Amino acid sequence: MTLTPHEVAVSQLEAGQAVTIERIRSLRFIKNNIIGNKTKKDLYIQLGIVSRLKDIVTTRDEKDPQLKTQAVIVLGSFAFGDEANILALTNSGVIGPLLDCLNPAGDPKLIEAAARTLNAIYASPKVSRQELFMGNHLNVLVQLLDTYSTSYRSNQEVIMLHTAELVASIFARCCETTDQQIQIAASGAIPLLMRLLVSGISKSQEAALGALAALVKDNSELAHHIANMRLETGERPAPYILRLACDKSPTMRLAAVTCLTYMNRAGVIQEHNSDIMLTVLPVLVKMLQLDGIVQETAPKVLAYLVWESESMQKAVCDMEAIPKLASIISHMGEEDNVYGIVGQKDKLKENSLLALAAISQIKEYCRRQVIEAKVLPHIVTAMSHPSVGVRAAACQCTRSLSRSVGSLRTSLVDAGIEAPLFQLLSDSDPGVLSSATATLCNIVLDVSPMKKSLMERGVVAKFVQMIGYGDNIVRLHAVWAIKNLVYEADSEVKETVMRQLGFHSLAALLNDAELDIQEQALNLVRNLACKRNQDIDLVFNGLGPGQLLSIIEDKLTWDDIRMLDHALYVLVNIATGTEYHRQSIMKRSGILRSVLGLMSHEAASIRVAAIWVIINLTWSEEDVAHGVHERVAILRSMGVEDRLHSLVTDSVPDVRERVKTALQHFVQDHQQYGHSGSPSVRHVGQDAYTSNEALGDSRMDTNTTVSGTGTSSHIA
Amino acid sequence: MNSRSASHHHSLQSNTQASNQVPGAVGVQKRVFTKEEWDARLAEIHVDREDLNKLIMNYLIIEGYKDAAEKFSQESGAKPPVNLESIQDRMIVRTAIQRGNIEEAIERVNDLNPEILDTNPKLYFHLQQQRLIELIREGRVMEALEFAQEELAPRGEENPEFLAELEKTMSLLAFELNGPSPVSDLLTPAQRQKLASELNAALLLSQSQEKDPKLPALLKMCWYAQQQLDERYTYPKIKDIAKAELVLEHPATSSGSSSSGAVAGV
Numbered sequence: 001m002t003l004t005p006h007e008v009a010v011s012q013l014e015a016g017q018a019v020t021i022e023r024i025r026s027l028r029f030i031k032n033n034i035i036g037n038k039t040k041k042d043l044y045i046q047l048g049i050v051s052r053l054k055d056i057v058t059t060r061d062e063k064d065p066q067l068k069t070q071a072v073i074v075l076g077s078f079a080f081g082d083e084a085n086i087l088a089l090t091n092s093g094v095i096g097p098l099l100d101c102l103n104p105a106g107d108p109k110l111i112e113a114a115a116r117t118l119n120a121i122y123a124s125p126k127v128s129r130q131e132l133f134m135g136n137h138l139n140v141l142v143q144l145l146d147t148y149s150t151s152y153r154s155n156q157e158v159i160m161l162h163t164a165e166l167v168a169s170i171f172a173r174c175c176e177t178t179d180q181q182i183q184i185a186a187s188g189a190i191p192l193l194m195r196l197l198v199s200g201i202s203k204s205q206e207a208a209l210g211a212l213a214a215l216v217k218d219n220s221e222l223a224h225h226i227a228n229m230r231l232e233t234g235e236r237p238a239p240y241i242l243r244l245a246c247d248k249s250p251t252m253r254l255a256a257v258t259c260l261t262y263m264n265r266a267g268v269i270q271e272h273n274s275d276i277m278l279t280v281l282p283v284l285v286k287m288l289q290l291d292g293i294v295q296e297t298a299p300k301v302l303a304y305l306v307w308e309s310e311s312m313q314k315a316v317c318d319m320e321a322i323p324k325l326a327s328i329i330s331h332m333g334e335e336d337n338v339y340g341i342v343g344q345k346d347k348l349k350e351n352s353l354l355a356l357a358a359i360s361q362i363k364e365y366c367r368r369q370v371i372e373a374k375v376l377p378h379i380v381t382a383m384s385h386p387s388v389g390v391r392a393a394a395c396q397c398t399r400s401l402s403r404s405v406g407s408l409r410t411s412l413v414d415a416g417i418e419a420p421l422f423q424l425l426s427d428s429d430p431g432v433l434s435s436a437t438a439t440l441c442n443i444v445l446d447v448s449p450m451k452k453s454l455m456e457r458g459v460v461a462k463f464v465q466m467i468g469y470g471d472n473i474v475r476l477h478a479v480w481a482i483k484n485l486v487y488e489a490d491s492e493v494k495e496t497v498m499r500q501l502g503f504h505s506l507a508a509l510l511n512d513a514e515l516d517i518q519e520q521a522l523n524l525v526r527n528l529a530c531k532r533n534q535d536i537d538l539v540f541n542g543l544g545p546g547q548l549l550s551i552i553e554d555k556l557t558w559d560d561i562r563m564l565d566h567a568l569y570v571l572v573n574i575a576t577g578t579e580y581h582r583q584s585i586m587k588r589s590g591i592l593r594s595v596l597g598l599m600s601h602e603a604a605s606i607r608v609a610a611i612w613v614i615i616n617l618t619w620s621e622e623d624v625a626h627g628v629h630e631r632v633a634i635l636r637s638m639g640v641e642d643r644l645h646s647l648v649t650d651s652v653p654d655v656r657e658r659v660k661t662a663l664q665h666f667v668q669d670h671q672q673y674g675h676s677g678s679p680s681v682r683h684v685g686q687d688a689y690t691s692n693e694a695l696g697d698s699r700m701d702t703n704t705t706v707s708g709t710g711t712s713s714h715i716a
Numbered sequence: 717m718n719s720r721s722a723s724h725h726h727s728l729q730s731n732t733q734a735s736n737q738v739p740g741a742v743g744v745q746k747r748v749f750t751k752e753e754w755d756a757r758l759a760e761i762h763v764d765r766e767d768l769n770k771l772i773m774n775y776l777i778i779e780g781y782k783d784a785a786e787k788f789s790q791e792s793g794a795k796p797p798v799n800l801e802s803i804q805d806r807m808i809v810r811t812a813i814q815r816g817n818i819e820e821a822i823e824r825v826n827d828l829n830p831e832i833l834d835t836n837p838k839l840y841f842h843l844q845q846q847r848l849i850e851l852i853r854e855g856r857v858m859e860a861l862e863f864a865q866e867e868l869a870p871r872g873e874e875n876p877e878f879l880a881e882l883e884k885t886m887s888l889l890a891f892e893l894n895g896p897s898p899v900s901d902l903l904t905p906a907q908r909q910k911l912a913s914e915l916n917a918a919l920l921l922s923q924s925q926e927k928d929p930k931l932p933a934l935l936k937m938c939w940y941a942q943q944q945l946d947e948r949y950t951y952p953k954i955k956d957i958a959k960a961e962l963v964l965e966h967p968a969t970s971s972g973s974s975s976s977g978a979v980a981g982v
Contacts, residue, residue, distance in 0.1 A: 028823075035826050036833040036840035039870045073830050080834035116831060158799060158923075203924040248926075 006033070006043060013052040013071075020064050023056075027070035035077050041085055045078065050092045057097045065107035072101060072110065076117030086124040095121065099137045104144060108159045111144065115166035122173040129174045138187045141167050145192040161204060168196060168207035175214035185215060185222055190229070198231050198240065202252055205244065209255035212237070216262045223266030238269045245283050250294040254301070257283050261305040277315050280305065285316060288324040288352075296348045299325060299355035310362045317359060317366045325359075326373035328352045329382070346387040353382060353393035360400040367404045370397075376415040383420035388429045395424060395435035402442035409443065413450050417443075422454065425462045430471040437466065437477035444485045451485070455493070460485070460500045467505065472514050479509060479517055483524040491534045498528070503542035510551050515560070522555060522566040529573040536577040545584050549591065556594035561603055568598065568609035575616035579627050582617055586631055592638060599643050604652040611647075611658040614640055618665035620672070632669040641666050749951040751964055769794035775929040778920060780807045798925060806919050813912040814905070818847045825915065829922050839918055841871050841878045845885055846911050849902055852888050860889065 003011070009026040012018040018026070030049070034040045056071040075094055078085045098121075101114035121127055132138065144167045147160040171189060175181045189211070196208035216223035231240055244256035257280045263269045264276050284305065287298035302321070306312040329352050332345055356375070360367040370376070379401075382394035398421065401412055421443075424436035440459070444451050463485075466478035482501060486494045498506070509521035525548075529539045540548060555567035571591070574581050585591060598610040614635065620628045635641070644666070647659045749757075769792045776785040777796060782803040789796050805828055812821040822843055825832055833840045844867050851860040864886060872879045884899055891897035901907065917927035935957060942953050952962035 031830065032819075032823050032826055035822075035830055036837065037867070037870075038874060039866075077830060077834055080831070113830075120831075155799065155801060158802070201924045203922070 005029070006040075007047060010044065010047045010049050010052065013049070013056065015055065015059075020067055024064070024066050024070055027067070027074055031070060031074050031077060034074065038082060041078055041082070045085060045088050050075075050078070050088055050094070054092050054094050054097060057094065057101065065110050068101065069107065069110045069113050072098065072113040072117050076113065076120050079117060079120035079123070083124050083126065086121055086127060089121060090127050095127075095131045099131060099140075102137070102140050102144065104140065108156060108163070112159050112163045112166070115144065115163050115170065119166045119170050119173070122170055125176070129176065129180060132170075132174055133180065133183055138183065141170065142187045142189050142192065145189060145196070161201065164192075164196060165204050165207040168193060168204075168211040172207070172210035172214040175211075175217070178219055181215050181217075181219050181222055185225070190215070190226060194229060194231055194237065197237070198233065202247075202249055206252055206255045209241065209244070209252075209259045213255070213259035213262050216259070216266055216268075218262075218266070220266040220268065223263055223268045227263055227268040238263065238272050242272065242275050242279055245279055250287065250290055253283055254287065254294050254297060258297075258301050261301050265304065265307075276305075277312065281312065281316050282319060285319045285321045285324065288321065288328065295328075296345075296351060299328075299348075299351040303351070303354040303358035307358050307361065313359050313361060313363055313366055317363070317369055322356065322359060322366065322369040323373050325352045325356050326370070326375035326378075329356070329375055329378050346385075346390055349382065349385075350387065350389040350393045353379065353390065353397050357393065357396035357400045360397070361403075364404055364408070367401055367408055370401060371408060371411050376401075376411060380415045380417050380420060383417070383424060388427075388432060391424065391427065392429060392431045392435055395421075395432055395439060399435050399439040399442070402439045412443070418450055418454065422457050422459065422462075425459070425466070430474055433466065433469075434471070434473045434477050437463070437474060437481050441477060441481045441484050444481060445487060455485075455496070460497050464500050464502075464505070467501075467509070472517070476514065476516050476520060479520040479524065483520055483527055486524065486527045488527075488530075491532055491538070494528055494535060494538060498538060498542060507543060507547060507551075515563075519560075519562050519566065522551075522563060522570070526566050526570045526573060529570055533577050533581075536574055536581055540574070540577075540581065540584075549584065549588050553588060553590045553594065556591060556598065561606060564598065564601070564606050565609055568595070568606065568613055571595070572609065572612045572616055575613060575619075582631065583627065585617065586634060592635070596638055596640055596643060599640075599647065604650075604655055607647070607650070607652070607655050608658055611644070611655070611662050614644070615658065615662045615665065618662065618669070620665070620668060629669060629672070632666060636666065746948060746950050749949060749964075751952050751962070754952045754962065754964075766794070771931055771934070773797070774926075775931045777803055778926065778929040780810060780916065782807060798923070802923055806916055809919065810912045810916055813846070813915060814908050816846075816850045816853070816908065818843055818850060821915065825919070828919065832918050832922055836918055837871070837875055838878075839914055841868070841875070841881070842911055842914060844868055844871065845881060846908065848885055849888070849907065852885075853893070853903060855893070857889065 009029050012023055012026040017023075030044060034044060053071045053075050057068055057075070059068075075089060075098070078089055095118070098114045098118050101110055104111070118132075122129070132141070144160075145164050147157075147164050171184050171193075175184060193208045193211050196204045197212070199205060199208075212226060216226055227236065227238060229237060231237060233240075238260065241256050241259055245253055245260060247253050247256065260269070260272075260276065260280050264272075264280075269276075281302075284298050284302045287294050289295070290298075302316065306316050329349060332349050356370055356379075360370050379394050379397045382390050383398070385391050385394065398412060398417055402409055417439075421436055421439060424432055425440075427433050427436065440454070444454065444459075460482070463478040463482050466474050469475060469478075482497060486497055489497075506521060506524070509517060510525070512518050512521065525539055525543075529536050543551070552567050552570055555563050558564060558567075571585060575585060595610050595613050598606050599614070601607050601610065618628060618632050618635065641663070644659050644663050647655060648663075650656050650659065769788075772792075773785060773788060773794045773796060776788060777798060777800075780803055782800055785796055785803060786800060788794065805824070809821050809824045809828075812818070812824065822833070833843070848860055848864055848868060851863060864882070868878075868882050868885075872882050885902060887899050888897075888902060891899065893903070920927045938954070939957075945951060945953070950965065952964040954960055955963050955965075
């Protein structure tokens, strides 16, 4: 059997099979075959080349540094492009030997090659960064960063400079955790990166920007430290980087605006807020019309920059970013299909969708632009995209859009969002699941035909299934969605939902390890127990009066406003029920004492809620006037009336209003003693108004930073 | 060296056809600058000699004229901003492409920086495409077919945008080599030249150098400025970039569109 030239080349790599010069020749042959050529890379990996290369790199025999260098370059070429190849390398344990090649006393070409290969390996997020932080490696890397000289001439210096760029790039890729950021900073890399930043050599500057960006990302402490350093010129970094944001080279601009974006999000360059708005945003928006990696990355940076900033979202909207993003997303499908091959430009699509999601996160004005850009059908199509990233991003978009007022939300329904959205509830990716449930949270708020049809599809069962799912965000969103589903729903819907969820699970959720989930569960109880006696009975009998009230009693002792708020309104709602319901509360002296205490809570909203409990417990209805009198007497003896008197001069008008009403009940009781007749003032109109306010809330903050939504508080 | 024409050097030829009235001109009359007026205005603008030298050095280095750059450096005292050896490397690559020796060019590039062709699939494809063209040019049809199948088809699979170019290249096989064909441009020296420039640009970029010399852009800007001026004034202008003479046109002939003359060599 004759061997192919490739097999011959691999066999010659083994020590003792050929003289060094032959081995180098084989390595060069292999190198020139595999660079740029994925097919050949796969072929050689199958021929078992990696372990032979590792042997060469590991050997201490340094007769000719060329041999090692070429082997390292070949390893590097395998690492370019393909994640599977990178894992083939790391599984063979090449990282350690490569790090050992970095010894500054060694051959500069070998060091450069090793740095390049490591940089390519660390391009994969799946590779462990651990080894780099072990032993002396980090210090060695920092030494390699320290080679910059202003007028480089010799080849040697060019190589060292390039090595420094690669090291900066390695650092940029090894800042995945706060701990890694801190270790790299502590190694003394930052001043050297600053020097590289002002070197005037574009590749070095880009590499330095990349590393600095990675160091400040989500790390306000380091960001603060870096923002307050001085460059060699005495200037602070931000104004210098702002100038680079206007550089001729698009990749330099991208590196600069990325770094500024992270600094801005870390809140350390507030004096440059207007520069961010007037320089960085327009630069990013213009990049949407470039191509390649710049166009691909810009939307992601844009998304990060405007996230949760209403003013930025408005500004970027006014720069016509939405039509540009929409046109990227809308036109991509056509190109893909020329040769029927999908998979190209997935990242661009994903990032563009993320940007749309971020821009339309808060302002209705921006959401309307998204709808007007006619991109909605493409977003809906993207929800079924084979790439999980694209699906998740598309879902983020629908999530943002679903926060809008009913009329825009209708256009989501009209665009056919229901089927793909329901499909995504079975997605394997937790990110997709969490966005999909968040979108559903908002959509089920409406009394829409979709709510009914989703329920018929079995959406409740899905939610219940997710609550059992491991990911806490998904569990949270699922409880949230159920809560919104029963918001202002009729009794039949509530019963259907609870039949599937089960009160046993509800009780467990009310004591979940995740506080956010507990809160949503308590909010669910609040929504369930709202409006009709039948609804109150559902919860009362479902959980059992003892268990229900014990849970409430417990929550009332928490130092958590959201929890207190829900617990109090559960009581408010129960107290609108029957005499039996009210008496059940009255039997719990612990609850009554807590309510009394909360009447003086520092938060006005809690004071109001506590007083509402009193109002509803002292509500007079003709047929059971006797019960009211008894309750008033008990509350008075506890000091409730005195407390109310002390609140007459409360600074908050809403509190004073409630106090007035509650005191009226106590006064009426006085008058009623011997008289008969019902109270002359009814508060139904007022209460209905309060209930509507709660609806407004729920529309606004269905986002990841959880606060109370779907608050359905029916009073009296 | 015609690149010097970019500076505001004055033309030797003087134009005496100064006339202030334009009989028969329709609409707004353009103001006319005489040669003397124009020269006086140009003289007010100071152009630093050193800047001009830098401009020329920039051109020589980026375009890869190593010997000229060395000579120019000695004569003018302008320091080359980069290692002149790096020019040599790029020139070896360029000449290899121009000779049609693509393998040699690839090996050189991989020696200089093995990252370039691994991170630039389009450039890599164009190099392989050129290898295919060279095989076809030499009439090695079987080898060409085999090469296309083994080396180019997989690249097309990875990047569908390459498929159209691959199809076009393959259709070379359907035509007589020296006869007329819709794809004959692939066999011209210009095709090699295009590839050589693409590769040169990639090498420059990897060395933190700009890929385009400043001079041609400056000439374009100069041409654009003249076009803008033409709408309002009659003045001594450069008509032939290669000569860089300031010529005052007879106003009568310059009425209407004055977009005659192409930007030669830019």
